[in-house]
Every structure is written in structure tokens, then in C-alpha cells.
Amino acid sequence: MSKKSRKKSSKTPSGIATAKKKAPKARATTQTKSAKTQRTPARKSTATIAKAASHKAASKRLTSSKSVPIPAAAAKATLAEGQKAPAFRLPRDGGDVVTLADHAGQKLVLFFYPRADTPGCTREAIDFTRLAEAFTAAGTAVLGISADPLKAQEKFRDKHKLGVPLVSDETHEMLEAYGVWGEKSMYGKSFLGILRTTVLVGADGKVARIWRNVRVDGHADEVLEAARSL
Incomplete structure (x- = not known):
């Protein structure tokens, strides 16, 4: 095999190896973004639930105040x-x-x-x-x-x-x-x-x-x- 042929064949595997190494980083970045996207709605829904619970608690206090025994x-x-x-x-x-x-x-x-x-x-x-x-x-x-x-x-x-x-x-x-x-x-x-x-x-x-x-x-x-x- 000539020297030129050996050079061409040696570049091809190294190029593939480089592409393989870069690909996981791209997937990791995509997965991170996806995880953040999934967590954000969860935090909003938790806040919404907390507000609803607070409103219900206030309503209960208002209702129960009517039944407080008078000294x-x-x-x-x-x-x-x-x-x-x-x-x-x-x-x-x-x-x-x-x-x-x-x-x-x-x-x-x-x-x-x-x-x-x-x-x-x-x-x-x-x-x-x-x-x-x-x-x-x-x-x-x-x-x-x-x-x-x-x-x-x-x-x-x-x-x-x-x-x-x-x-x-x-x-x-x-x-x-x-x-x-x-x-x-x-x-x-x-x-x-x-x-x-x-x-x-x-x-x-x-x-x-x-x-x-x-x-x-x-x-x-x-x-x-x-x-x-x-």
C-alpha cells in the first residue's frame, strides 16, 4: 500500500472516533435542557397548589370562627x-x-x-x-x-x-x-x-x-x- 493510501485510511477512523466522542456531549446537553423543561412546570404547579391550599385554609378559619365559644x-x-x-x-x-x-x-x-x-x-x-x-x-x-x-x-x-x-x-x-x-x-x-x-x-x-x-x-x-x- 502506498503512503498516500495509508494517510487517507488513517484519517477516516480518527474522524469517526471524533464524531462519536462529540455526539454524546450533544445528547447530554439535550437531556439537560429536557430535564430543566420538565422541572419548571413542576415548580409552577407546586406554587399553584400552595396558593390553593392557603385559600382553603383561610376559608376554613373564617367559617370556624363563627363557632368559637363565647366566654x-x-x-x-x-x-x-x-x-x-x-x-x-x-x-x-x-x-x-x-x-x-x-x-x-x-x-x-x-x-x-x-x-x-x-x-x-x-x-x-x-x-x-x-x-x-x-x-x-x-x-x-x-x-x-x-x-x-x-x-x-x-x-x-x-x-x-x-x-x-x-x-x-x-x-x-x-x-x-x-x-x-x-x-x-x-x-x-x-x-x-x-x-x-x-x-x-x-x-x-x-x-x-x-x-x-x-x-x-x-x-x-x-x-x-x-x-x-x-
Whole structure:
């Protein structure tokens, strides 16, 4: 065999060997890409499942919150119309003390609000202030009651120029006696607080009307009409 023939034949096997070595690298790269492609959807589906599970858990918490047992202190008998109004003695803004006996022989409106200087409570207090003279003309006194400390009540009064006495019941004794301290829920969580309620006490000292789950808009006007009709 000539030298030229030997050179040609020697190149051919080495070329094949080189191609064989390169081919596995190409397959490995393809397999890696394929593996990444397969893993990516798996991660997305896991995230989707996690979100769905979280949503279901939140829904369960919201549903189960309704069945949370109410402590005995908040489960007292509800005040009813026709019953004698429970007596109370509590501090009010300005440092004075107010009692039920102070209003003997006079009609009395007690509006219980959850918290001073919150939007709904502010509108309600402003509405009763707006009608203060009309209530006086109807022989009716008006008191606003919450569990806020006196400093918060006085700040609330000054900020909005309120013209009705604001009473503080931090011990919740009056709130419980009038059946306005109970279970509430917000964002799926249950807690105890003031249920927005208004009580109209007649001149005879008995409960004439009770408004529960009060909607603020137009409420003060409705209470005024009820007081005038007594």
C-alpha cells in the first residue's frame, strides 16, 4: 500500500472516533435542557397548589370562627324592651360621674359605639350632636358610651366638637348589663367588643326601644322620632 493510501485510511477512523466522542456531549446537553423543561412546570404547579391550599385554609378559619365559644362574661341574658333599665355609675368626659338615677323621670338615649374616632362612630356622634337641641326639646337626654379611656373620649370630643356627654366603661360592667358586649368577627378572626347598639329608656325607667346592629346613616333621626312619640 502506498503512503498516500495509508494517510487517507488513517484519517477516516480518527474522524469517526471524533464524531462519536462529540455526539454524546450533544445528547447530554439535550437531556439537560429536557430535564430543566420538565422541572419548571413542576415548580409552577407546586406554587399553584400552595396558593390553593392557603385559600382553603383561610376559608376554613373564617367559617370556624363563627363557632368559637363565647366566654361566660359575654353570654349574659340580652336586655329586652319593657324591662327595667340596669343602673350604672360611670365617669364621663370632663371628669364628672354620670348615673342612671341622674335622669330619673326623664327619657334617656344611650348609644353604644365600638371605638372613639373611628369613621362610623364619628359620624354617629356627630349626628347625635347635630340633633342635641331637638332631643332636649323632646325631654330626652343623650349619652354616648364606649370602653375607651377618658383621655381618648375627651380627645374625640375636642377633635369633632361633640356636644353630647361621652361615658367610659373600661370594666365593661354596664356594657354587659345592657347586652352590648359580645362576639364580633373581622377578617376571619373572632374577638369580643361593643356591638353598635342604641337603647331608649322611657321616663318610667323602663327600656322602651332597642336598636341592634345599628347602621349609622339616618339612625339618630330615627331615634329622635321614637323619643318624640313616647
